[in-house]
Amino acid sequence: MTDAAISVRGLRKRYRGSRRPAVDGVDLDVARGEVVALLGPNGAGKTTTVEILEGHRDRDDGEVAVLGTDPADGGRTWRARIGVVTQSATDLLELTPAEAVRHFARYYPDPRDPDEVLELVGLADAPRAVVKLSGGQRRRLDVALGIVGRPELLFLDEPTTGFDPQARRDFWRLVRALAAEGTTILLTTHYLEEAEVLADRLTVITDGVVVAEGSPATLAGRQSRPALVGWLEDGRPRTEATATPSALVAALGQHFGGEVPGLSVRRPSLEDVYLELLSAAAPEPALATAGGAR
Amino acid sequence: MTALAPPRLPTILPLGLARGALELRRFFRSRETVVFTFALPTVLLVLLGSVFGDHAEAQGVTSSQVLAAGMIAAGIMSTTFVSLGTDIAGDRDDGTLKRLRGTPMPAAAYFIGKVVLVAVTTVAQIVVMLTVAVAMFDLSLPDTAGDWLTFAWVFALGVVGCSLLGIAISSLARTARSASAVTQLPYLALQFISGVFVNPITALPTGLVVTASFFPVKWMAQGFRSVFLPDSMAAYEPAGTWELDRVALVLGAWCVIGLVLCLTTFRWRRGQDG
Known part of the structure; x- marks a missing residue:
């Protein structure tokens, strides 16, 4: 149990007023230190699954353990061990990246040095207000805030949507550096190239069900x-x-x-x-x- | 902070104060918010005070002085109920709350931060309004300890009650954009029926006075009139006295109701997030 970062069995979730379940019996295992990408079309249930694992959402059924804890009961100690980068936040506009990172560092028992984090995400030279950052810089700030607490497990939900190719490559380098430090990463993405470059293992979800699983080289018998x-x-x-x-x-x-x-x-x-x-x-x-x- | 292992989670109060400092920094950096938050009740006070002018109500008290006492109640509602209602709806809309939910920051620290924000902005608002009222309309500040004490508890109960109601109403707004409409309606309507703009309140139809009596603004205004106006002016109140015991009772009740509403309705997520 302790060497699994994420263990999910039979996860189910149906939204009110919706006839089809968004997640319909998903099993998922992520070992410590692994980088796993969740792939699937829009509406496949990726974000719902991730949000349940992050403790943002209730589930209808299934067993879920994230770092050995059920996210539904995850308290502050548990939250201090995970890092969450969600989609499309537009907050913190009046602050500078440094102010935001320093502030968020205070929430954690053993944070990284905020200046190091800013350096790592390439925002050390961005003294401007967050409102003036480009889309790629803004997303890197999201990651900075997600990793400042030194998380054992990092959730990245579509982290590079809207990036230009150069920004995407810089971002991949950052994610690989985090993985090299031993951070477990669960990533959702629409970009198959990104999944291939970053992930040790891929899980494909469609209509709330896992349809394939494997390494990028061998997914669905690709090698043969x-x-x-x-x-x-x-x-x-x-x-x-x-x-x-x-x-x-x-x-x-x-x-x-x-x-x-x-x-x-x-x-x-x-x-x-x-x-x-x-x-x-x-x-x-x-x-x-x-x-x-x- | 310390070298002791294992590292412990930061305690709540310092985190709440850090959030308060962050909220204040954000507030004072967005200049339009600052200007319009402080300007609206003050400009109304100046305009209406000038319209009513020096018309003497009684005992050397002018209409503009009566208005000023009531407008302070409205000013409190503006920086607490209206500001918090729109601010928290904004936090829900722009991802602030969702981001915080993914960190070990305790919910209490978020609310302490809002309390700090509201306390500072409300005190600033009242200082601005009192300065204008004293300078333009010869309003005299209370000169007894008893009046200052009354001022303090009416202010405190009013701020707490209206803030809690502001937090509660933020959940009613589906988006940040609708939040200002959702909060402005009760804010303006209550000012009209609570004897803020129309004085004395007994000049209003009884039905409106009865309705207003269920809500905090009427009682805050009445409490502040008791502080800033001579006691002889109590004759113009519906009961013929300041009814301070009832002021305390109703405002206290709204603090409790507001707290219950907050605890039962507060949402971390947007309405359309399912």
Whole structure:
């Protein structure tokens, strides 16, 4: 029990006035020191799950232990051991990042040095009021406030939404530094590249149910999927999935008598696997008939 | 703070005071909030006081002096009920409360912070209004210890009761934007029926006076009139006396009702968050 940061069995939650449960029997395990990403489309139940784990929401059913404590009974001592970065806060506008971080450090029994935290998130040189920060700086402040208490477990809910590519890469470096220090991280994201870079393990949720779990390299048998060979024939792109790409390329070489126009060979990306999982797990009624052959 | 292990959670009172300092810093940095919070009751006092002018009510007391005593009650309601109602709805809307809920900050520290904010802004408000009333309308400050004592407890009960009601009404507003509308209606309506703008209160229809008597503003205004006006003016009150015992009773009752409403209705989350 003590080496599990998060242990969830049969988690269920239905919102009032909603016919479908938002979370419908989710099991989830996160070991200490692990970085786990929760993936899934909007409305899949990711944020609901995370908010229940953070103690922000009640659940209808299921067993939940976060750092060995049921979040529904989590007191101050428990909250001091977790860090929470939620979506879209617009508070603290009149303060500077340094003032905000110093203030939040006071809430914790053993906080990090606020100046070090500001340095770590790259806001040491941002003396301006929070209202003037860019979206990326604002999000890094959210992370600063989430980690200033030296959490054993950090929740990051869609932390890089709206980032430009450079800001996203800086942010990934920050998350990896935290993970390297031993912080357990549960991350939700829409960006598969982000999940692939950061997470040790992925859990895909759709319609409140876990549909797949695994490492980024092996999710849903990704490593043993057929390769996709693409080329141009009569000026039109062709693609073929094959377990023996070398043989196919050799055959194509003979067919074209030399160079194959527009040749590409690739393994299915995480995104390919993910989108396949979603369409298999929850076919839209209209698409179910059209794509029934698959 | 100390090198002793294991580290203990910070105690509540210093955290509450730290929150109070943060709240004050935020408040005084948003200049529009400062200007308009303090200006509204003061400008009304100046305008209405000038309109009523030196018209003598009785015993050398002018209408503007009667108005000033009542407007102080309205000023308290403005910095407590209206400000807190909109401020907390804002905290719910912009993620402040959600963020705090994810930290080991105890709820009590949040409320202590709001108490500090309200105490400082209300005292500042009353100082501004009294200065204007003394300078423009020759209102005389109380000269007996008894009157100051009355001032102190009417002020204290009024601030506590109206603050608690402000916290409670913040849960009624679904968003920060609707909060100012939600708080302004009772604020303005109560001023009109509580003998703040219309004096003496007995000039109002009985039904309105009876309605006003269920709410704190009428009693705060009456308590402050007893402090700032000569005792002979008590003849213009509905009962013909200042009824200070009843002032204490009603304001005290609202403190209890306000506390119960806060404890039963306070939400950390926004209404639409399910």
